[in-house]
């Protein structure tokens with residue numbers, strides 16, 4: 222297994238102001254983005270936001286209304302799908318039901334030069350790579366969901382494409398299987414070093430698997446960043462809301478300082494917020510701040526902190542085994558905030574209506590426009 | 591259980607009504623007597639022997655086979671094009687056009703036959719096997735389209751895209767992926783149009799000119815009492831052939847299903 226390059230690779234795919242209309246419907250509204258060679262890239266967004274459409278414009282199944290799509294520096298406008306250096310794993314897997322597993326995997330080799338033995342060897346290798354050694358002679362329709370998925374992967378990877386496109390490849394699998402396949406896909410991607418572009422509406426999946434994620438809403442990319450930045454420094458409330466849970470409080474930007482902003486947050490008072498905590502670059506006036514549940518901590522009897530402390534009442538307790546989620550109504554704030562605590566020994570789960578102290582740090586806040 | 595008995599009796603009566611006449615066919619085909627009535631007169635194979643020595647009958651069988659084979663191939667081919675076009679592409683006036691093509695399905699056949707006759711005579715075309723083939727293609731194509739449309743519709747579009755994505759051309763995708771997967775539908779369409787053409791009477795009667803088809807010939811023979819047992823023998827052979835043909839078709843359909851792993855949704859048997 223090779224280490225991932227830490228330096229960004231050269232650009233593999235470039236979108237320049239890509240627009241797509243289905244009749245009157247504006248499905249892609251000015252997509253401009255670059256995807257680097259060798260990265261695991263995800264398109265994340267709610268249903269109907271245009272993820273599949275964007276993926277299909279890369280594959281060549283969907284023509285674009287205006288703009289440019291470049292793959293490896295070449296304009297794809299005149300290149301049909303069967304001549305693009307991309308291969309796709311379909312959501313339904315699209316395994317050819319009348320062929321065997323080996324015939325499915327070797328389908329793309331039909332048009333390649335090379336001896337029969339050589340092709341058979343490549344099929345065997347591809348099957349081995351996805352953990353289906355010895356399945357070649359099976360009828361393709363007699364496979365489980367997870368096995369089909371692997372056949373589809375092997376079939377797409379055997380041609381060594383520059384880019385592998387995956388449209389919600391894991392959505393048909395059960396939870397356990399999905400988690401296994403996520404890990405396997407990451408390993409496989411590192412092994413082959415091919416650019417993977419994954420479409421998903423599952424934010425957890427995207428966070429786990431991707432080097433970088435483009436979050437899409439209504440045909441536009443709202444934010445394109447690595448998972449950590451996306452999670453810790455979302456640019457808009459919409460992105461913050463879509464990825465994980467975030468508490469929002471109304472706020473007022475009182476002053477713009479050298480380091481960032483002085484903000485009056487409802488119920489929490491004046492906070493100093495750095496430039497980095499405000500990726501959406503607010504201009505002043507009414508705004509809102511957000512914070513993740515895990516950035517709040519319940520202080521038990523006798524615990525002290527250098528962070529700031531608010532008091533409140535527990536309104537709801539949701540027990541998850543390793544974690545407990547609390548909805549706490551802080552004094553001076555109308556809506557309860559959600560916070561999460563690891564369940565460690567000596568840390569009892571609080572009851573509803575318990576009075577408690579909650580510590581928080583201004584450094585964990587995100588300021589939104 | 592009460593409702594069950596009632597339904598069972600109904601089913602019995604229904605089956606007897608449907609199949610009893612067909613059972614009578616071989617009975618009188620081997621009956622040593624000209625009159626079709628009980629009691630049976632004893633066993634004979636002379637009616638079958640008479641079939642062998644009947645040149646006009648042989649001509650009619652040959653005509654019918656030529657017509658049925660041509661019609662099934664032509665209308666299935668047309669059906670494949672139409673079904674593919676209507677399930678995959680959108681074009682102007684698609685609805686009305688498809689409706690127009692399917693119209694013969696509901697038009698009284700006698701109307702179709704008479705209008706065709708008028709037009710053909712008006713054009714000065716001489717009536718022969720070709721004109722019957724034209725007429726039959728007109729009525730068989732809608733059946734083929736109906737069968738093939740459901741076959742094409744059940745195809746997952748991403749199968750085509752996958753083949754295309756893997757470097758095949760639209761044409762080779764059609765040959766390698768689509769055709770094998772709709773093959774059971776094509777076999778059904780071939781068979782149904784063959785069967786429809788083979789026993790179609792009205793159009794053949796109007797358009798055949800001097801080249802009678804089998805049904806037309808059989809109809810003409812009913813004027814002669816001594817020919818009736820011969821027709822019974824002919825009918826027996828036809829029934830056996832139909833059963834054989836349908837069994838073959840069903841065999842292929844099931845094998846196609848098993849190979850593609852699809853769920854069996856009945857088919858025509």
Ligand SMILES: Nc1ncnc2c1ncn2[C@@H]1O[C@H](COP(=O)(O)OP(=O)(O)OP(=O)(O)O)[C@@H](O)[C@H]1O
Pocket residue numbers: 243246248266267268269270271272273274275422
């Ligand atoms: N062929 C089409 N004709 C018309 N509208 C379409 C077509 N394909 C997609 N759309 C519309 O474009 C929008 C984006 O579709 P797309 O399939 O890209 O969404 P998606 O983000 O992949 O959603 P999902 O998560 O549900 O798959 C949707 O509103 C959809 O209705």
Ligand SMILES: [Mg+2]
Pocket residue numbers: 272273274
């Ligand atoms: Mg989609």
